[in-house]
Amino acid sequence: MEKVIIVKNLIKKYGPLSAVDNISFEVNRGEVFGLLGENGAGKTTTLEMIEGLRKPTAGRIEVLGTDVQKNLRKIKEQIGVQLQSSAYYDFLKLREILNLFASFYHKNQNPDDLLKMVGLESKVDQYVRNLSGGQKQRFSIIASLINDPEIIFLDEPTTGLDPVARRNLWEVITKIRAQGKTIVLTTHYMEEAEVLCDCIAIMDKGKIIALDETHKLIEKTEFPYRVEAICEKENPKACAEFAKIGQVSNLGGKKNNISVFLRSKESLAKAMKILDQYNIDTFSVGRSTLEDLFIELTGKTITDEENDNG
């Protein structure tokens, strides 16, 4: 498979602080690659170094076969960038902004087609400030497509959006991917990464702590299966039985709610027997999620705080 981005031993230091600490990864053509991590983990810094906006302290970055340090202008022609929480001109209409940005590139896509793609065709003569949060983000994404780029970079495209707007944006990302473009995105929403990304790098404190195809990553967890049971009343006996075969947690704090994390299919079968034995009828069986892996790796839950230099 063709590698469109190659990052090798990338380091970015601000004084004594290592924002990005010796990371390496590769992105294949046509895939959605996700950088996942908390705010401050170094996702945006990494992205901006690949885009050529920040200079690495050390390391090598190659985009579409070109060294970022050597021929940035050539790379800029072939990539599209959506910045985290970026605004556009107050007094230009949507089509005017797209036309303006189109004039910066050799290659262009039709602004009206792009607006149509994200359902903003009725807003062509509106100002950005008249758009809703979700519409702004969709506009921001198509603005990064104006030069028909081969790779687009989306920095936290869904942060701060309501669930409906977020799902709309997932559809947009899926459409872009269907056009054969490579997408690199950052997010701190686990389920988003799980739904959208072919391949994920989990970052923590400037380091990549896990990197693989999404499904393989999840299978790597120590406890890939999970059973959640709701008893009619407190059931310490059943809990004790479960504890023998897996890890019991009571994360929600509800007394009668038991979550059991299991290592293997065999223990899953045993768990079913215990449910039967104690007549527990309300239960669900599932796979563990990316979030479980993240907690396992970092020992913490991810936070949703706003932070500019995420």
Place this chain on the structure above:
Amino acid sequence: MAKLFIANLKMMVRGRQALFWSLAFPLMFTIIFGFFFGGTKTSVGTVAWINNSQSPLATNLEQAATSAGLFSIQKETDLATAKDLLQKGKIAAIVEIPADFGLSKPGAPTQINFINDPANASANATIEGFLSQYLTNVNYQIQKAKAIYSVKSETSTNNNLNYFDFVLMGLIGLALMNSAVQGIAIAMAKYRQDKILKRITTTPLASWKFVFAEVLSRLVLNLFQVSFILIIGVYGFHAHIIGNIFLLFLFALLGGLLFQTIGFTVASVSKTEDAAQGMSVAITIPMMFLAGVFFPIDSLPSWLFKIVQYLPLSPLLRMIRQIGNQNISPLSNPSNIIIVGIWIVVMLAISIWRFRLSDE
């Protein structure tokens, strides 16, 4: 880049606030100063004129006073009423011509009364000067004498310049300074805050092209500013521009460039839009008073003058006034263009050193 330039102009027109500060604000000043000081002849105020005499001399004096246009005349009959008006400040002075003044009969009064407010010295001098000169001429005629000694007065330039002409050139400088310093500083700080500058750097557009389009569109705005101020000053309030208009515009653009470099410097050191606004106001407001927009700065204490004559606006105004008010070459005293040049070079150097579209 042409598209960016056109887009900038569009945004300037649509962003009414910027347009207000750069056009309406200086025009407002022009109109206010025009009403106070504009016009071909300057009236010092209104004189209550009480004429109790039927003599030809009294009638002639009144006619002469009316046509001289130095002050306007309000006819009154009662001295008490007039004094009341004077006390209330509604008139500048009272001229009372007593009954029988100017008639050649015994016991007729030979003096007219000039009642004035001592606080209004310049008006008093003008009115009293007019009256005594008129009466002196009458005296000569009666005595059939000729004046031997007289004053021949000559103004410093060939046209009758007044304070409004002086201040009009100052207002051009003020408009250039306000729109360029505040315009650039606030716009750039806002663009940075909104990450528009950073977004621009993700495109292949060269940074200098972005800056160039910005500078160029502001210079176009400067041309409009200067045109509007001149049109309203000259056609609305009879200002005199005696120099070369083309040269005036050329140096106005030089001023625009000078203040844009200051604007970029402010933008490069201020993190937020508010900071940029505060800083540019802190620069422009003192300069408005200390660089000679409204009054000649050489009337300031000499220690202060020694400092403020080097403010960026000061030499620019000196040159603009040399063109507009005196019709002499703005380069006749090269120190002015040198000071402006140094400011441009220094501010440009700081901007190039510190101003970045995005941070590292």
